Amino acid sequence: MALSMIQFSYKSDNVMKLLKNPEDRSTAVKQLIEKLGGKLLAFYYSYGEYDGLIIVDMPDQTSGLAATMASFASGGTSRLKTTILISVDEALVAMKEASGLKLEQPKG
Secondary structure (H helix, E strand, O other), X not given: OEEEEEEEEXXXXXXXXXXXXXXXXXXXXXXXXXXXOOEEEEEEEOOOOOOEEEEEEEOOHHHHHHHHHHHHHOOOEEEEEEEEOOOHHHHHHHHHHHOOOOOOOOOO
């Protein structure tokens, strides 16, 4: 599975709709993620650069990209930012693989 954090910002007209008629948007997001074979692990609102974030576990990166594209294409968000999440175990494997490698520097 592929873990991702997706940060989002709503368009102002969608914020107005939510103020007029508050609703739990995590339900619609969960349905979209599950249609792609994934799981919605967390949904949080925030203030600052983004209005909220979700953490999803998708079958693969392609499904994660499909979820992001479908969300953006729906027209309700103005910005999306996806961050791939790496577990500690995966990071340890990467550290071991990288330990014997060295990038040759420019000869200048």
